[in-house]
Amino acid sequence: MVSGAKALEIIERDNLVEHASIAGEYLRLGLNKIKDRVNCIAEVRGKGLMLGVEIVKPTGEHNKFGEPVADGELTLAIQRAALERGLMVEKGGRDGSVIRFLPPLIISFEQIDFALRTIEEAIIVAGGVEKTEQQAKKSSWRKHFIHTGEQGATEFAQVMNHTTQAMKEVFEKVSKPYSGLDPKTLETLINNVNLDSQNSNLQSVVDETAGLVAEHSIFTQHPDCIAHLHTPPLMPAVAAEAMIAALNQSMDSWDQASAATYVEQKVLDWLCERYELGEDADGIFTSGGTQSNLMGLLLARDRIADVTDGHSIQKLGLPSYADKLRIVCSDKSHFTVQKSASLLGLGEKAVHCVATHENGTIKTDALLADITALKEQGLIPFALVGTAGTTDHGAIDDLATLADISSQFGLWFHVDSAYGGALILSIIKTSSKGSKKPIQ
Numbered sequence: 001m002v003s004g005a006k007a008l009e010i011i012e013r014d015n016l017v018e019h020a021s022i023a024g025e026y027l028r029l030g031l032n033k034i035k036d037r038v039n040c041i042a043e044v045r046g047k048g049l050m051l052g053v054e055i056v057k058p059t060g061e062h063n064k065f066g067e068p069v070a071d072g073e074l075t076l077a078i079q080r081a082a083l084e085r086g087l088m089v090e091k092g093g094r095d096g097s098v099i100r101f102l103p104p105l106i107i108s109f110e111q112i113d114f115a116l117r118t119i120e121e122a123i124i125v126a127g128g129v130e131k132t133e134q135q136a137k138k139s140s141w142r143k144h145f146i147h148t149g150e151q152g153a154t155e156f157a158q159v160m161n162h163t164t165q166a167m168k169e170v171f172e173k174v175s176k177p178y179s180g181l182d183p184k185t186l187e188t189l190i191n192n193v194n195l196d197s198q199n200s201n202l203q204s205v206v207d208e209t210a211g212l213v214a215e216h217s218i219f220t221q222h223p224d225c226i227a228h229l230h231t232p233p234l235m236p237a238v239a240a241e242a243m244i245a246a247l248n249q250s251m252d253s254w255d256q257a258s259a260a261t262y263v264e265q266k267v268l269d270w271l272c273e274r275y276e277l278g279e280d281a282d283g284i285f286t287s288g289g290t291q292s293n294l295m296g297l298l299l300a301r302d303r304i305a306d307v308t309d310g311h312s313i314q315k316l317g318l319p320s321y322a323d324k325l326r327i328v329c330s331d332k333s334h335f336t337v338q339k340s341a342s343l344l345g346l347g348e349k350a351v352h353c354v355a356t357h358e359n360g361t362i363k364t365d366a367l368l369a370d371i372t373a374l375k376e377q378g379l380i381p382f383a384l385v386g387t388a389g390t391t392d393h394g395a396i397d398d399l400a401t402l403a404d405i406s407s408q409f410g411l412w413f414h415v416d417s418a419y420g421g422a423l424i425l426s427i428i429k430t431s432s433k434g435s436k437k438p439i440q
């Protein structure tokens with residue numbers, strides 16, 4: 001009696017009758033919306049918060065009286081699926097085909113949202129959505145995406161496992177660096193691929209690609225393959241590429257790449273430390289050597305205009321003395337130095353190449369003489385490009401001396417380490433510690 005009176009007092013005090021009526025209407029509205037999206041709800045009925053949902057066969061079967069056929073089995077499956085997801089609903093009705101909601105009077109709108117979300121998910125999982133052919137066609141694009149949740153994860157694993165297996169079979173068969181297929185035949189086979197065949201099954205596309213493309217690729221990892229320039233693939237790189245592709249983070253902003261944002265900064269800081277670039281050093285990942293050379297020389301070009309007369313190339317375009325600007329590098333530097341000069345609006349003529357020793361490294365005496373001569377001609381050498389690993393011979397310029405010369409003439413020092421940069425991680429670097437100069 002006492003607790004009953006207390007309950008009534010709370011109901012009155014918190015206006016729970018009115019809340020139940022509004023929350024009940026909210027729940028009813030949500031259930032009716034689900035009814036429109038699935039095929040197994042015949043009716044939503046009841047009063048206030050005490051609502052029931054009548055479950056019928058999703059195939060749309062009718063009995064002899066023209067009524068939809070109740071589906072007790074599906075109701076049970078829905079109840080179980082809901083329970084597995086943390087929502088308890090009662091099963092009742094004559095055929096055990098009514099799902100009942102008996103929430104407490106104090107239920108919040110957030111809790112109702114949860115119940116609605118969960119019950120819809122449970123209905124879908126239990127098979128309460130029988131899609132028409134047209135509906136299925138409309139949503140068939142979904143299968144091309146990686147979905148979260150158990151089902152999506154399983155499909156992802158199936159595709160990855162299938163691809164791994166296909167590549168495993170390719171590698172097992174490899175006995176020489178190239179299959180030996182006549183190049184003309186390979187070209188014809190590839191040209192015969194019908195790119196318009198829509199909606200091909202992914203697994204058969206993977207099989208076809210493995211048989212046609214992978215099997216007739218160049219296997220740089222084969223012992224008989226004499227290295228050109230590109231390296232055999234590394235296992236960690238393949239694993240990383242798969243993860244990167246599956247996540248597709250965008251480095252534009254944190255909200256598109258939460259963890260990757262920190263990974264980028266962490267790796268850059270680590271690299272700056274390895275290269276001993278100093279406290280203020282920072283960087284950015286690029287697509288490779290071409291982009292790195294362009295970016296380095298862009299910074300150098302913008303800096304010379306800034307320090308010369310406070311001119312902003314970004315805002316105003318090239319300065320009046322752009323014609324005189326010179327980039328100095330060796331005659332063994334990569335051709336992307338010239339390419340960068342052309343892209344930067346300076347023209348290839350802005351690149352001055354210095355002679356090299358027989359071993360491919362820049363002659364530092366000649367460098368000093370050339371810079372002096374350029375200046376005497378009224379030209380403006382503004383950047384020095386050193387190479388840490390020339391393309392053909394892997395020659396590493398005397399970077400410490402180049403750094404000194406850059407300081408002496410106020411040049412921006414850029415090191416193209418596309419080829420040899422990774423040496424910083426090698427044992428050779430450790431043993432030469434103390435004899436090197438930081439790279440800018």
Ligand SMILES: Cc1ncc(COP(=O)(O)O)c(C=O)c1O
Pocket residue numbers: 229287288289290291334336387389390391416417418419
């Ligand atoms: C010394 C050097 N710099 C730059 C590049 C260009 O690099 P990427 O092909 O990554 O753009 C190469 C490529 O061979 C190179 O050897």
